[in-house]
Amino acid sequence: MVLAALVRRKFSVLVPFGEGQPYDLVVHLGGCTFLRIQCKTAWPLGGSLVFNSRTTDHGRGPQSYLGHADIFGVYFPPRQAVYLVPLDAVAETEGRLRLVPPRNNQRRGIQLATGYEIDRWTRDSLRETVKVESPDDDRMLSVA
Numbered sequence: 001m002v003l004a005a006l007v008r009r010k011f012s013v014l015v016p017f018g019e020g021q022p023y024d025l026v027v028h029l030g031g032c033t034f035l036r037i038q039c040k041t042a043w044p045l046g047g048s049l050v051f052n053s054r055t056t057d058h059g060r061g062p063q064s065y066l067g068h069a070d071i072f073g074v075y076f077p078p079r080q081a082v083y084l085v086p087l088d089a090v091a092e093t094e095g096r097l098r099l100v101p102p103r104n105n106q107r108r109g110i111q112l113a114t115g116y117e118i119d120r121w122t123r124d125s126l127r128e129t130v131k132v133e134s135p136d137d138d139r140m141l142s143v144a
Contacts, residue, residue, distance in 0.1 A: 002039045002073035005082040005118050022055065022068030029127050037084075038069040040095070042076045047102075049076045049113055053087070053095040064092045070130050074116075083116040086129045 003025055006013050012028040023036035042049040051074050054062045065072075065087055072085040072095060085095060089111055097113035114120075 001075040001080075002037065002082050006073075009118065011123075022065060023070075025073065027126065029123050029130070033127055033130055035071060035126050035130050036069045037071055037073040038065050039073045039075070042074050042083075042095070042097075044076075044078055044099070045096075047100050048096050048098050049074070049083075051095045052093075053090050054093050062093070066092070071126070076113075081113075082118045083113060084118055084121050084126070085116045089116070 003013055003015070006025070006027060014026040014028065014034075016023065016026065022038065024039040025037040027035040027037065029035055038055075040051040040053070042051040044050075051072070053072065054064055055068075069087065071087065072083075072090070074083040074085055074095065074097075075081075076083065083097065085097065090096065097111050097116060099113050101112065102110060
């Protein structure tokens with residue numbers, strides 16, 4: 001569903017060949033900029049949508065996606081909605097986005113799902129989420 005939503009919005013999407021990548025999709029944002037997306041399915045829980053924001057390496061246990069993906073592509077079946085959520089917007093173990101504002105009007109620590117709807121993202125705003133770590137970054141390819 002994330003792939004289909006991105007393609008409908010005219011993004012150039014690449015699907016990794018083979019298994020074992022810490023991301024499911026890659027979006028080419030122009031030039032040498034690529035966005036690594038880890039796809040997740042969310043479920044409803046107490047006015048929020050919730051998704052697992054860590055991976056399980058069966059040899060090492062739960063692992064963070066930090067440094068391995070740039071953003072979560074989250075599909076929420078009850079609303080047939082797709083959200084793009086930067087890794088640093090949610091906790092390392094569980095992603096939680098509020099579907100409705102809290103009744104006590106609390107704002108601190110609250111992530112509203114509307115802020116991450118796929119239609120809110122542009123090429124430029126997605127480019128800002130890409131963190132180039134170093135010249136040795138696996139995403140940097142040199143042409144001889």
